[in-house]
Amino acid sequence: MFSKDTYKQRRSVLKKSLGSGLIIFPGNGESSMNYKDNWYAFKQDSTFIYFTGITQIPDLYFVINIDDNDEILFGDNPTAEEMVWTGAKEPLESFAQKSGFSTVKSKSELSKYISSQIKKGQNVHYLPPYRAAQKIELSQLLNIPLGELETRKSVALIRAIVALRELKTPEELIEIEQAVNTTAAMHKFAMQHTRPGMSEMEIAGKLQAIAIAGGGNTSFPIILTKDGQYLHNHASTTILKDGDLVLCDCGAENVMGYAGDMTRTFPAGKRFSPVQKDIYNVVLHAHNTAIAALKPGIKFLDVHLLASKKLVEGLIDLKLMKGNADDAVAAGAHTLFFQCGLGHMMGLDTHDMENLGEEYVGYTPELKKSTAFGLKSLRLGKELKKDFVLTVEPGLYFNPFLIDERRAQGMYTDFVNYDAVEKFKTFGGVRVEEDLVITATGSTILGEPLAKTTEAIENLRNF
Template identity: 70%
Template sequence: MFPSKTYIERRYQLKKTLKSGLVIFPGNAESPMNYADNWYPFMQDSSFLYYTGINGIPNLYFLIDIDNDRDILFGNDATPEEMVWTGAAAPMADLAAKSGITSVKVVNELEAYVRQKKQKGQQIHYLSPYRADTKIRLAELLGIKLAEVDKNKSVNLIKAIVAQREIKSDEELVEIEKAVNTTVAMHTHAIKNTRPGRTELQIAGELQSIAIGGGGNIAFPIILTKNGQYLHVHATQNTLSEGDLVLCDCGAENAMGYTGDMTRTFPAGKKFNALQRNVYDIVLNAHNSAVAALKPGVHYKDLHLLAAKKLVEGLTDMGMMKGNADDAVAAGAHTLFFQCGLGHMMGLDIHDMENLGEHYVGYTPDLKKSTEFGLKSLRLGKALKENFVVTVEPGLYFNPFLIDAWRAEGKYTDFVNYDELEKMKNFGGIRVEEDFAITASGSRLLGKPLAKTPEAIEELKNS
């Protein structure tokens, strides 16, 4: 945990913004895999974690009673019988004290407390739940129908949290960088230990052990595949062969819940072939161009479009696209190859605060989220600010199903050379991703440098 003053100040700022009401933060419960006592690794709700720092303990509630200036942790101390299974557990009062919370109540007092505040007409603030069990618990707690839970979420609370969490403190940047450095170690291992004859899952398992050894776990299921043409394919029993390109997108979550997220694409064998290197250089140029333009005040959507233009220019040089690059991007022709967004915010969530709603986190009332294919997948569009943490991850994905479908439809024939694309339908995909903190005048790469050029990747691979 950070020092208690960090959480006290965060809660003070939230109270100052909201001014009145009762804020309810349900912590997460355990989530069973296949029966009640066989759980997935526990992950605390990130907003609960942000305002309390209490991690690893399920079935807690945290309430901020703004009108009465009270912060209350609701949770039950572990019983001796429970500690037979779990070992010693700190009392709730000790956990609360570390967070600067002076009031602790048992969970069965929660409903009466909330009911009393509702009867007095106090406004209730809560976030829209992303877990079904949390939604059910909130409906019961508030005495409302399940269908009304999302409808009655507090937009003011969402906006207040976004305004706080999007700006990372120096303390947070230290923790994020720890997670990124563990992520760098994962990628270094992947590049050095991938070779023909090994399976994707063998390598992915080794990467997860590095994440766990770093004090936390993986931040999301590891994407490690020779089928990089598909955006989110997780590791399988596929055996790697000479000539395969391997796309590895993975990240570590550290002990305090902060995350890293990086991607490298590299050959299964010792070297890229000529075609792979040419396509890789296109993606790397788009990546470097977007990174060079990172600074406060720049709209991230414009960086996405800049990267898309660089991808189109490179594909045009290779004969796979034609015409004016700006026109191609404006028409959306690049989305045949680049179907996702350039990147996203990162912090306590790998897609930071995505559960609060991308239109609140990544956009503004004046900048609406697109509904167009490709651009609708851009999670962040608004102007960057100092101490934002963002990923930059352009890619080229040669999806044979999309190529065949769009060719049959006659889409973008003014910009796409479909005949030339036939040889690329078994190519795969390439993505390059790094994490950056926005500074006063530009950006700063987070974590230790990791091989990024084809030459550096080959050198690391064969060292």
């Protein structure tokens, strides 16, 4: 945990932002895999962590009563019989003290307390719940039909939290960089030790071990595949062969809950083929150009479009596209090869605060999120500010299904050389991703340097 002053300050700013009312923060509960006591790895709600610092205890509620100036943790200490299974557990009162508040009550008192405050006419603020059990519990606590929970969420609370969490403090950057360094170690291991004849899952398993050894776990399920043309293709039993390209997108989460998220693409064998190197260098140039453009005040949407233009220019040089690059991007022709967004916010979540709604986290009332293919997957579009932490991850993905469909529809014929592209339907995909913090004048890549050029990657592949 950070110092108690950190959490007290966060809560103070939040209370001043809202002015009045009752704020309810449900912590996450355990989630069963195939029977009740066989649980998935526990993951605490990130907003709950942000305001309390409590990461590993399930089934808690934190309530802030702004009008009465009360801060209450509702939960139950484990019984002696429960500690037969778990061993000694630190009492909730200890966590409350570390977080800078004093009141702890049994969870059995939660419903009565909330009902009494509602009867007083207090306005209730809650965030949109994203787990089924949480939705049911909130519905019962607040006497709100399940179908109305989303529409009655507190937009004022969402906006206040985004304004706080989007700006990372120096102490947060230390935690994020720790997670990024573990992430970089995962990628370095993958590039050094992957060999033809190994399965994707064999490598992914070793990467997860590095994340766990770092004190936390993976920040999302590992994407490691020779079929990088599919954006979220997780590791399978597929055996890698010499000549395959391996796309590895993985991240570590540290003990405080902060995340890293990086991608590297490398050959399964010793060297990139000439064609693989050409495509990789197009992506790397777009990646470096986008990073150079980052600074406070620039819209990330514009950086996305700049990277898209650089991808198109590279594909024109390789005779896979034609015409004017600006016109091609305006027509959406680049989405045949770049179907997703350039990046996203990162912090206590890999996609930071995404559960609060991308329209609040990545966009503004003035800048609405597009519904167009490609742009609808851009999670961040608004103007950048100093102390934002985000990813930059352009890519080229030769998806045979999309290529066939767009060609049959006669789309982008002014910009795409479909006969040439036909030969790339078995190529795969390339992505390069870094984590960055926005500075006063530009940006800084977080974490220890990691091989990114084809030459540096091949040097790591020296076997």
